[in-house]
Amino acid sequence: MKSLTIKRWAWVHKWSSLVCTAFMLLLCLTGLPLIFHHEIGVLTGTDVAAPAMPANTPRISLDKVIETARAEQPGRVVQYLSQDADDENIWFATMTPTPAPTDDYRSVAIDARTGAVLAQPRFDEGFMWVMFKLHVDLFAGQPGMLFLGGMGLLLLVAIVSGVVLYAPFMRKLEFGTVRRAPQRNRIKWLDLHNLLGIVTLTWLFVVGATGMINTWADLLIKYWQYDQLTAVLAPYQGKPVVPVAERASLQRSFEVAEARVPDTRISFIAFPGTAYSSPHHHTFFMRGKEPFTARLLKPVMVDAKSAEITAAPPLPWYVTALLISQPLHFGDYGGMGMKIVWALLDIASILVLGSGLYLWLRKGQPAPSVVPEDRAAVMPAEVSA
Amino acid sequence: MSRRGHHHHHRPRPVAIWTWPIWLAVISAAGLVMGLFSDGGLGDAVGDLLLAVPVVIGLWFGWLRRAPGRQQRS
Numbered sequence: 266m267k268s269l270t271i272k273r274w275a276w277v278h279k280w281s282s283l284v285c286t287a288f289m290l291l292l293c294l295t296g297l298p299l300i301f302h303h304e305i306g307v308l309t310g311t312d313v314a315a316p317a318m319p320a321n322t323p324r325i326s327l328d329k330v331i332e333t334a335r336a337e338q339p340g341r342v343v344q345y346l347s348q349d350a351d352d353e354n355i356w357f358a359t360m361t362p363t364p365a366p367t368d369d370y371r372s373v374a375i376d377a378r379t380g381a382v383l384a385q386p387r388f389d390e391g392f393m394w395v396m397f398k399l400h401v402d403l404f405a406g407q408p409g410m411l412f413l414g415g416m417g418l419l420l421l422v423a424i425v426s427g428v429v430l431y432a433p434f435m436r437k438l439e440f441g442t443v444r445r446a447p448q449r450n451r452i453k454w455l456d457l458h459n460l461l462g463i464v465t466l467t468w469l470f471v472v473g474a475t476g477m478i479n480t481w482a483d484l485l486i487k488y489w490q491y492d493q494l495t496a497v498l499a500p501y502q503g504k505p506v507v508p509v510a511e512r513a514s515l516q517r518s519f520e521v522a523e524a525r526v527p528d529t530r531i532s533f534i535a536f537p538g539t540a541y542s543s544p545h546h547h548t549f550f551m552r553g554k555e556p557f558t559a560r561l562l563k564p565v566m567v568d569a570k571s572a573e574i575t576a577a578p579p580l581p582w583y584v585t586a587l588l589i590s591q592p593l594h595f596g597d598y599g600g601m602g603m604k605i606v607w608a609l610l611d612i613a614s615i616l617v618l619g620s621g622l623y624l625w626l627r628k629g630q631p632a633p634s635v636v637p638e639d640r641a642a643v644m645p646a647e648v649s650a
Numbered sequence: 651m652s653r654r655g656h657h658h659h660h661r662p663r664p665v666a667i668w669t670w671p672i673w674l675a676v677i678s679a680a681g682l683v684m685g686l687f688s689d690g691g692l693g694d695a696v697g698d699l700l701l702a703v704p705v706v707i708g709l710w711f712g713w714l715r716r717a718p719g720r721q722q723r724s
Contacts, residue, residue, distance in 0.1 A: 432667055440670040441711030460712055463671050464704040467678035556689035592686065599685040602698035609705045 271433050278426035283625065285419035286618050292413070292476070293615045295400040300596055300607050302393055303351075311391075313374040313384045315354040325380045326516040327356075327534075333380055334358035334373045341371065342509075345541070347533035354378060364506065364538030366483075368406075407483060414480030420473045427462050434459055451627050458620040461613050468610045469617075475590035485587050486540065494543065497566070497576045501545045506538035513572035515547065522549035522565040525577055529553055532562055537569045545569055560588055560598075670707075677703045 298305060306312035331343050341360035349355040358373045374383040388394065402409035434455075443456040519531070529551035535541035542548035546566040552559050562584075565577045580588070592598035596607035681700030688694050 428671075431671070435667050440667075441707070441715075443712060443716075445716070457712055461708050464674055464708040466671065467675045468682070468701070468704065471679075471682055557687050559689075560686070589686070593682060599694045599697055600690065602695065603685055603701065606698055606701045606705060610701075613705065613708055 271430070274426050274429045278423060278430055279625065281419045281422040281426060282618075282621050285416040285423065286622055288413065288416040289420055290615065290618050292400055292416075293611050293618065295396045297608060297611055298393065298396050299400055300604050300611070302397075303597075304604075305393060311386050311393075313349070313355060313386055315352055315376050315378075315383060318354075318378055322378045324377045326514075327519050328515050329380050330356050330375050330377070331358065331515060333375055333382060334360060337373045337382055337385065338371050343536050344370070344539045345533050345535055348377075348531050349374075353530070355383060364536065366540050410480045410483075414477045417473050417477035417480065421470065421477070424462075424466065424470050424473065428466065431459060431463055451624065454620045454623055458617060458624060461617045461620070465610055465613045465617060469614050471593055472596075472610075475594040478587060478590040479594055482587055483540070485583055489581055489584055490543075493578050493581065494576075497578065498543050498545070501543070504545060506544040507569040512537070512547075512569045518547050518567040518569075518572045519549060521572055521574060522547075522551065522567050525565050525574055526551045526563045529563060542566070546575060556598075560592060561585060562588060674704050674707065 303312070327346070331346065334343055334346075335341075338360040341362060342364060343358050344361050344364060345357075345359040347357050347359070349357065354377045356375045356377050358375065360371045360373060361367050362369060368389060370389065371385060372388060373385050375381070376383055398404050401413075403413065405412070438456075441460055443460065444452045446452070515534070519534070523529070523531070532550045532552040533541075535548040535550065537546060538544045541550070543566065545568065547569050549565045549567060550562045551565060552562055562580065563577065564580070566575045567573065568575050596603055677700050681697045681703070684693055684697030684700065688697065
């Protein structure tokens with residue numbers, strides 16, 4: 266590679282990293298406890314569990330479930346009713362002042378068989394909530410989320426440019442060489458930066474890219490609604506959100522939706538007027554039963570008044586991509602082993618970021634004598650100084 | 651140049667530079683994908699092992715290779 270080319274890539278690597286490093290360190294640190302949010306919830310007692318009952322215990326009507334939720338949180342509306350991913354016997358009702366998206370919500374966990382209120386866990390306070398908000402949107406809502414997405418894009422640029430620079434750096438070195446000598450701390454960390462950078466490459470690229478895609482979730486859903494639901498909703502134009510009193514039985518609507526897409530189970534129900542539905546529908550998001558299809562959702566829009574199916578639109582490719590991005594970012598699709606590996610790779614990434622910063626801060630140091638000839642090719646960072 | 655002993659005089663050729671990174675990338679990607687298509691059991695275990703390979707390689711070359719009691723290599 267020509268030294269001018271290396272210089273340019275080094276410039277790209279330096280600036281893309283410098284701009285995003287502080288935020289990436291924050292994301293790596295806050296992401297670490299989030300990997301184990303389930304285990305932490307169990308330990309701290311915020312995790313909700315349903316009592317054991319025979320497998321074929323009948324379930325109560327969904328109308329009863331939302332009635333209970335409304336009674337627990339008077340003055341609030343049901344936005345979503347979702348089924349615990351690990352336990353089908355628990356419904357979580359998300360209660361908010363209005364159907365509009367908000368951070369002001371309460372959760373009511375209801376036993377699907379007895380209708381008993383199991384807990385009203387607060388997901389909007391405490392250590393894990395702070396970690397979550399810092400990780401997702403820096404407490405700045407949609408703009409904060411998109412900002413972090415932009416930082417994610419810079420991370421991807423830094424990774425690509427880092428890979429390009431790997432070749433000239435390693436031209437004279439065997440894989441995994443770490444040169445250790447007294448007074449040569451910078452060289453040691455340069456080698457470790459290269460080593461850890463190249464071993465975490467695929468994981469960090471995937472986690473970075475899927476994290477960036479996740480920041481576009483709201484925009485993708487909005488575009489989807491605009492793109493595909495406009496025609497479906499044309500007959501309803503100008504009508505207000507269906508009032509609770511005029512809504513058909515939720516249980517019947519659910520049965521109608523279930524019959525439409527056999528071999529699925531419910532993931533969540535979006536109520537009329539919420540971000541994931543229309544003003545005139547209960548939208549049932551069904552998921553498959555296989556490991557992979559369980560990640561994909563099949564929406565069924567059921568008219569909130571008549572309980573008849575209006576549409577069951579197929580997921581467009583970009584929503585499918587979004588849904589597959591989520592597990593690949595969270596690392597929650599394997600078992601405990603995967604979570605531990607996820608955490609170790611996260612720590613390795615922190616070392617890559619930290620060593621990169623260190624190398625930049627210590628750049629003024631005299632060039633090491635370990636690489637006498639053709640310095641430009643071996644020490645691109647020096648060239649860009 | 652060679653600080654690693656007389657039998658390391660050769661320099662890695664351009665292709666050789668990428669041998670390890672390409673294998674690591676393939677193994678990591680396989681580990682990431684495998685878990686998506688399995689639910690517990692062998693698939694998940696194999697996926698975890700594949701994904702752990704980069705961690706082990708990083709630890710080995712970065713630190714363990716020169717652990718006390720071993721011959722100093724650098």
